[in-house]
Amino acid sequence: MAKHAGKDAFHLRVRAHPFHVLRINKMLSCAGADRLQTGMRGAFGKPTGTCARVRIGQVLLSVRCRDAHAPQAHEALRRAKFKFPGRQRIITSGKWGFTKFSRAEYLRLKSEGRVVPDGSNAKLLTWHGSLANRQPGRAVYPPSVAGSA
Numbered sequence: 001m002a003k004h005a006g007k008d009a010f011h012l013r014v015r016a017h018p019f020h021v022l023r024i025n026k027m028l029s030c031a032g033a034d035r036l037q038t039g040m041r042g043a044f045g046k047p048t049g050t051c052a053r054v055r056i057g058q059v060l061l062s063v064r065c066r067d068a069h070a071p072q073a074h075e076a077l078r079r080a081k082f083k084f085p086g087r088q089r090i091i092t093s094g095k096w097g098f099t100k101f102s103r104a105e106y107l108r109l110k111s112e113g114r115v116v117p118d119g120s121n122a123k124l125l126t127w128h129g130s131l132a133n134r135q136p137g138r139a140v141y142p143p144s145v146a147g148s149a
Contacts, residue, residue, distance in 0.1 A: 001063070001076040010065040010073060011120060013098065016058065018050040060084065064097040064120075096122070 001010050023045030054060065061080065063073045074090060081088035096106035099122045101115070106122065109115040114125045 001065075001069075001072055004072045004075075005065065005069040009069050010063055011098075013062040013064075013120075014060075015062055016052040016054050016060050018052045020051050020053050021047050022049045022051055024048045060088070062098065 001012070025040075025043040025045040061077065063077065065073050070092070074092070077090045081090065094102055096103050098120050099106060101109065101122065101124075106115065109124065115122050116125060117123075
C-alpha cells in the first residue's frame with residue numbers, strides 16, 4: 001500500500017489486538033529429569049508470547065482511503081490475508097471512512113452542518129443538550145428535520 005499509493009494515502013486500523021498471553025511449562029528431557037521436576041504441580045508456565053483471540057466473522061483489519069486507491073488497498077489486503085491462518089474475506093464497505101454513516105448520508109449531514117469531524121470518526125450533532133451550547137440560530141428543529149421527526 002505504501003509503495004503504490006504512498007504512506008499518506010491510507011489509514012490502516014488493526015481491529016484485533018494481541019492481549020492473550022501464551023505460556024509454556026518447560027519440561028526437562030535429560031537423564032535424571034524425574035528428580036528435578038514435579039510434573040503438573042504448579043504448572044503455570046512462563047510467558048512466551050502474545051496472541052489475539054478472534055471469533056468467526058470478526059473484523060481483523062480496516063483500511064480507509066480515497067476511491068482512486070481502492071484497487072491498491074484491495075490488493076494489499078489480498079496479499080495480507082495469506083499471513084493469517086484460516087479463511088479471510090475482503091469486503092468493501094459502503095460507509096464513509098471509519099464512520100457509521102453511509103456515503104450519501106454523510107454528505108447530506110455535512111451539507112446540513114449536523115456532522116463534525118472527530119479524529120478518524122465523525123460526530124452527529126443531535127437536538128439534545130443545553131441551549132446555551134448551541135450555535136446561534138440552531139436552538140430549535142429546522143423545518144426540514146421537524147417534518148421527519
